[in-house]
Amino acid sequence: VTAFHLIVACLLAAIILALIYVYKEVRTLKLVPDKSDLGLLPRPNDEYGVAMADRNSPPLYEAQDLPRSAKLTPVEGPTLVSANRTVVPDAELAEDYERAVHVMGRGSGLDDIGPVPDTPMAAPRLDPTSLNPGRGKASSDAAGTVQSTGDGVALIIGEAGLAPYAVTDLLSEPWGHPDTILDAGVIGPLHVRAVSSRGLSHRSYKRPRQDSYCLASGNSGGSFIIGVADGVGNSPDSHIGASIAVRQGCKLVSQQLLDVAADGIDWTKILENLSRTILAAHARRPAEDVASSTEPGLAMATTAIFAVLDAGLRPGDTIGVAIASYGDSSAWALRANRHWNALTPVKDEGEEITSSKTVALPNLVPAALAVNNCTIAANEALFLMSDGVGDPLGNGSGEVGRVLAELWSSPPSLFAFAAQVGFARRTWDDDRTVVGVWNREKTSK
Amino acid sequence: MSETRGRLLPFYIIVDVSASMAGDKLDQANQILPDLFDALVKTSALQDKVRIGLIDFSDDARVLLPLADLVELTADQFPELSARGGTSYTEPFRLLKNQITSDVAQLKQDGYQVHRPAVFFLSDGAPTDTNWQQAFTELTAYDRESKTGFGMYPNFVPLGVDGADERILAQLIHPKDGPPDRRSRMYLQNKNKASAGEAIREMAEVLIASVVQSGQNAAAGGSGMTFPAHDDLPDGIEEFDGEDWIA
Numbered sequence: 001v002t003a004f005h006l007i008v009a010c011l012l013a014a015i016i017l018a019l020i021y022v023y024k025e026v027r028t029l030k031l032v033p034d035k036s037d038l039g040l041l042p043r044p045n046d047e048y049g050v051a052m053a054d055r056n057s058p059p060l061y062e063a064q065d066l067p068r069s070a071k072l073t074p075v076e077g078p079t080l081v082s083a084n085r086t087v088v089p090d091a092e093l094a095e096d097y098e099r100a101v102h103v104m105g106r107g108s109g110l111d112d113i114g115p116v117p118d119t120p121m122a123a124p125r126l127d128p129t130s131l132n133p134g135r136g137k138a139s140s141d142a143a144g145t146v147q148s149t150g151d152g153v154a155l156i157i158g159e160a161g162l163a164p165y166a167v168t169d170l171l172s173e174p175w176g177h178p179d180t181i182l183d184a185g186v187i188g189p190l191h192v193r194a195v196s197s198r199g200l201s202h203r204s205y206k207r208p209r210q211d212s213y214c215l216a217s218g219n220s221g222g223s224f225i226i227g228v229a230d231g232v233g234n235s236p237d238s239h240i241g242a243s244i245a246v247r248q249g250c251k252l253v254s255q256q257l258l259d260v261a262a263d264g265i266d267w268t269k270i271l272e273n274l275s276r277t278i279l280a281a282h283a284r285r286p287a288e289d290v291a292s293s294t295e296p297g298l299a300m301a302t303t304a305i306f307a308v309l310d311a312g313l314r315p316g317d318t319i320g321v322a323i324a325s326y327g328d329s330s331a332w333a334l335r336a337n338r339h340w341n342a343l344t345p346v347k348d349e350g351e352e353i354t355s356s357k358t359v360a361l362p363n364l365v366p367a368a369l370a371v372n373n374c375t376i377a378a379n380e381a382l383f384l385m386s387d388g389v390g391d392p393l394g395n396g397s398g399e400v401g402r403v404l405a406e407l408w409s410s411p412p413s414l415f416a417f418a419a420q421v422g423f424a425r426r427t428w429d430d431d432r433t434v435v436g437v438w439n440r441e442k443t444s445k
Numbered sequence: 446m447s448e449t450r451g452r453l454l455p456f457y458i459i460v461d462v463s464a465s466m467a468g469d470k471l472d473q474a475n476q477i478l479p480d481l482f483d484a485l486v487k488t489s490a491l492q493d494k495v496r497i498g499l500i501d502f503s504d505d506a507r508v509l510l511p512l513a514d515l516v517e518l519t520a521d522q523f524p525e526l527s528a529r530g531g532t533s534y535t536e537p538f539r540l541l542k543n544q545i546t547s548d549v550a551q552l553k554q555d556g557y558q559v560h561r562p563a564v565f566f567l568s569d570g571a572p573t574d575t576n577w578q579q580a581f582t583e584l585t586a587y588d589r590e591s592k593t594g595f596g597m598y599p600n601f602v603p604l605g606v607d608g609a610d611e612r613i614l615a616q617l618i619h620p621k622d623g624p625p626d627r628r629s630r631m632y633l634q635n636k637n638k639a640s641a642g643e644a645i646r647e648m649a650e651v652l653i654a655s656v657v658q659s660g661q662n663a664a665a666g667g668s669g670m671t672f673p674a675h676d677d678l679p680d681g682i683e684e685f686d687g688e689d690w691i692a
Contacts, residue, residue, distance in 0.1 A: 158450065159450075161451075161492075161493035162489070162492045162493055162516070163489050163490050163491075163492060163493045166489035166492065167489040167490055168489075200489070200490045201490040201660070201661055203490070204488060204489050204490030204491075205488075205490065205661050207661075233662065298626070351596075352549065352596045352597050353549070353559060353560065353561045353596065353597055354452060354558035354559060354560055355560070355561070356560075356663055391449070391452075392448070392449065393448070394448030394449055395448070397448065398448025399448060400448055401448065425451070426450070426451045426493050427450075427451030427452050427453065427493045427494040427557075428451065428452070429490050429493075429494070
C-alpha cells in the first residue's frame with residue numbers, strides 16, 4: 001500500500017510541476033507576428049501591426065513594443081499589382097517599388113527612368129496566354145495552369161521569363177528549412193543588410209535553400225565577421241555543409257582574432273578545419289539519410305567566403321577588410337561613383353561552353369583559396385554574395401549591375417533589400433544570398 | 446561580355462527513321478516531344494532555360510526542330526517523324542556538329558551562356574555506312590590541354606532497340622570515363638521484358654527525367670548531366686556506362 005501511495009504521490013507531483021512549467025511558458029510567450037507576413041504582403045484596409053524601420057535604425061519592432069492604440073495607416077503611394085496580388089508598400093518601400101515598376105515598364109535599367117507620374121502607374125498585367133501563346137494548344141492538360149507566384153514579383157531586371165510567375169511551391173523536403181532568412185542592423189559605423197533566399201529552382205524541386213550566411217563579431221566587438229556559403233550540387237545534404245561552413249568558419253575566425261589582426265588570419269588552417277568538420281558531420285549522418293552512392297567529398301559540398309571588417313572605428317573612417325574566398329561566391333565593393341569593384345576573381349566567361357563547376361569544401365585545392373586585404377571608404381559598401389546573384393551581375397557593368405548599384409547606393413529597408421536580392425531575371429533561378437555592409441559617413445538621421 | 450542574359454541547357458534528340466522504324470516504334474518516338482512538353486510545363490523552373498532540338502536520320506539527316514523553346518510551340522509546330530530509307534550514322538553526326546556550332550554561336554550572340562549540350566540518339570539498327578567513327582570523333586574529341594578538337598562536344602547518350610548493335614552503340618557513349626557523375630550512359634531494350642515500342646516509351650521517361658534533373662543540377666552548381674537512379678529504371682530497358690564495355 002505504501003509503495004502504491006508513493007508512486008501516486010510522485011505522479012501527482014510530476015503533473016503539478018509540468019502544469020507550472022507550461023503556465024510559465026504560456027505567460028512568457030510573446031505574440032510576434034510571422035515576419036513573412038509583414039511589409040511585402042498585402043494588408044489592404046488593415047492596420048499594420050508593425051512599424052517599418054527607417055534606413056538608419058534596426059529594422060523591426062516587435063508588435064508588443066507598440067502601444068495597443070497605435071494605428072499605422074498604410075502610406076499613400078504607388079500600388080504595385082504583381083500577379084493577382086496588391087502590395088501597399090510603406091513610404092520606404094514605395095520608393096523602391098517605384099523603381100521596380102519603372103524597370104518593369106521599360107524592360108531596361110535605371111538609366112531611362114523619367115519623372116515619376118502623379119497618378120499611380122498602370123499595374124503590370126500578367127496574362128499567361130500573352131506570355132506564352134503556345135501554352136495549352138499542345139497536348140497537355142497541365143498547360144494553361146499558370147498560377148500567380150507566392151509573393152509576387154517585386155523587381156524584374158530585363159526579362160522575367162515564366163518561372164517567377166509559375167513557381168508557386170511552398171514546402172521543401174526535408175521540412176523545416178526556412179525559404180528566406182534576413183537580418184538588418186548597425187554595428188559600429190556599419191549598416192548591415194543580409195538576405196539568403198531560396199531560388200526558383202529549389203522551390204520548384206521542393207529542395208531546401210542551400211545557401212547560408214552567418215554574422216558574427218570578434219576582437220571584443222572590434223571586428224565584424226561575415227560568412228557566406230553556397231551548398232553545391234544535387235546532394236541532399238549540401239545545405240548542411242553550407243550551414244556548418246559559415247557558423248564554424250566565423251567561430252574559427254573569431255578565435256584567431258584573439259591572437260592576430262585580420263590581415264594575419266591563417267585561412268588555410270580554417271579551410272582545413274572546415275573540411276574536417278564537414279567530413280565528420282557527414283560521417284555522423286544516419287545511414288538511412290544518406291544515399292549509398294554519395295561520395296563523402298560531394299555529400300555536403302559547399303563554397304565559403306569570409307570577410308573581416310573593422311567595426312571599432314568612427315563614422316567617416318576608411319575601414320580595413322580581409323576577404324578569403326573558396327569557390328565561386330564573390331565579394332564586391334560598391335564605390336562612391338556606383339562602380340562595382342570585384343574583390344574576388346570574376347568567373348571566366350571566355351569558355352565556349354559554360355559550366356557551373358566550382359571548387360568546394362570538404363575538398364581542398366590550396367591554389368583555389370583567394371585572399372584579399374582591401375579597404376572600404378566612407379560612403380562605400382561591401383557585398384558578399386553567392387553566385388545566384390554574382391553570376392547574373394557578371395562584371396558589374398551590365399543592366400543588373402546598374403540597377404543594383406542604384407538601389408544599393410544607400411542601405412535599403414530590410415524587406416526592400418530582400419525583394420531586390422530576389423529580382424526576377426529569365427533563367428537565373430539559383431539560391432540568392434547577399435550580405436551588404438554600408439560604411440556610412442553619418443549615422444544620425 | 447560584361448553580363449549574361451541567361452544560361453541555357455540545350456538537348457538534342459536524334460531519331461533513326463530508317464524503314465524498319467515504321468509502325469509502333471515511330472509512333473512511340475513521336476510521343477517524346479509532347480511528353481517532354483508536359484514535363485517542362487509541370488517543372489516550372491525549367492521552362493525558361495531548356496532548349497530542345499530534333500533531328501531525324503536515314504540515308505540523310507534532317508533538322509526537324511531547330512533548337513527551340515519547347516513550351517512556346519503550338520501543337521501544329523510539333524514535328525512528325527516518318528520512316529524512309531537506310532541507316533547512315535555519319536550524316537546525323539556531321540549535321541549535329543554543324544547545328545551545335547551554329548546554335549551555340551547564335552545563343553551567345555543573343556547574350557546567353559550555354560551549358561554543354563546533351564544528345565539522345567535512338568537507333569534500331571546497325572549503320573549501313575562505314576565512315577561514322579571518324580564523324581563521331583570529329584563530334585566528340587576534345588583535348589582540354591591543347592584546346593584542340595571540338596570544344597562544344599556534347600554529352601552523348603545512345604539508346605538502342607531491336608536490331609541496334611550494342612557493340613557499336615557502346616562506342617557512342619560519351620564521355621566514357623571520368624568521375625561517376627560525369628560519365629554518360631547507354632540504354633538498351635531488355636528484349637525479354639519489352640517490345641521495341643515499349644522500350645522507346647520507357648527511354649522517353651529516362652530522357653525526360655534526365656532533362657528535369659540536369660536542369661536542377663545545373664542550377665545548383667553541379668557538373669555534367671544527370672541520369673535517373675539505377676533503381677528507378679523502368680523494367681523494359683537496361684543501363685550501361687562506358688566501363689561496362691571496355692573489354
